[in-house]
Amino acid sequence: MxxxxxxxxxxxxxxxxxxxxxxxxxxxxxxxxxxxxxxxxxxxxxxxxxxxxxxxxxxxxxxxxxxxxxxxxxxxxxxxxxxxxxxxxxxxxxxxxxxxxxDLERTVKMQVSTAFEMTAEQQQKLIDALSRKLERKVELESSVDQSLIGGVVIRTGDLVIDASVRGKLAKMANAVGS
Structure with a gap:
């Protein structure tokens, strides 16, 4: 690729x-x-x-x-x-x-996976926070992944922000296994 x-x-x-x-x-x-x-x-x-x-x-x-x-x-x-x-x-x-x-239009498309369906208000708060942080217009595509247990996973390009319960449990398991 x-x-x-x-x-x-x-x-x-x-x-x-x-x-x-x-x-x-x-x-x-x-x-x-x-x-x-x-x-x-x-x-x-x-x-x-x-x-x-x-x-x-x-x-x-x-x-x-x-x-x-x-x-x-x-x-x-x-x-x-x-x-x-x-x-x-x-x-x-x-x-x-x-x-x-x-890049020219200063926009970024992000995929958000959550354990539960997000309300329109929650999506807008997330868009606003990400827009301020990245200094870009954020276009959000959301999906539900119940295996996350709770929290959120945000992806765009090479950037992955894993704030899910599943991700935190995996980090703890790695730390204990070390």
């Missing part, structure tokens, strides 16, 4: 900079997300991996999946990826593009 991200980074950065210059970040984000979804499809992966099929034909097949005529810039981008045999990187490029966008 890290290798795909490394290969995708220069493409994602270049297309993000171009989208920013064109003031079309939202358009590019949506288009890349759709192209990534298509490229991640198992049947499409098989087509993209076919050595006998010309790379430009693969790019055209991806472009044909869009309902509307592609903007010339996106069509050119798919052609560049095809020329460099990088169409399979579209999911990683889209993910990186979204991260660059979130």
């Amino acid at each position: 890290a290798e795909l991200t490394t290969l995708a980074r220069p493409y994602a950065k270049a297309v993000f900079d171009a989208a920013k210059d064109q003031d079309a970040i939202d358009l590019w984000d949506q288009a890349l997300a759709f192209a990534a979804q298509v490229a991640a499809n198992e049947q499409v992966k098989v087509i993209l991996a076919k050595p006998g099929l010309a790379e430009q034909r693969k790019a055209q097949l991806l472009a044909d999946c869009f309902e509307e005529q592609l903007p010339e810039a996106l069509s050119n981008f798919l052609s560049i990826l095809a020329e460099n045999n990088r169409l399979a990187l579209l999911p990683a490029i889209s993910e990186l593009f979204s991260l660059y966008r979130a």
Whole structure:
């Protein structure tokens, strides 16, 4: 996975900079997300991996999946990826593009797991506290995980904050076992 991200980074950065210059970040984000979804499809992966099929034909097949005529810039981008045999990187490029966008807009998406359903008021208090702490707009996605027993686990990217009863019991067990 890290290798795909490394290969995708220069493409994602270049297309993000171009989208920013064109003031079309939202358009590019949506288009890349759709192209990534298509490229991640198992049947499409098989087509993209076919050595006998010309790379430009693969790019055209991806472009044909869009309902509307592609903007010339996106069509050119798919052609560049095809020329460099990088169409399979579209999911990683889209993910990186979204991260660059979130960084520019100073937003962060966080997944919160709790032992019990949070009320809207509790979610808002958590959003407000995290927004102040991180100095970013927080978008919260919550889920219930009864195995936590109590407390909360917050995840975003590489950051994990485990304030659950299960996590505290695991730390105690490790300390006793040492």
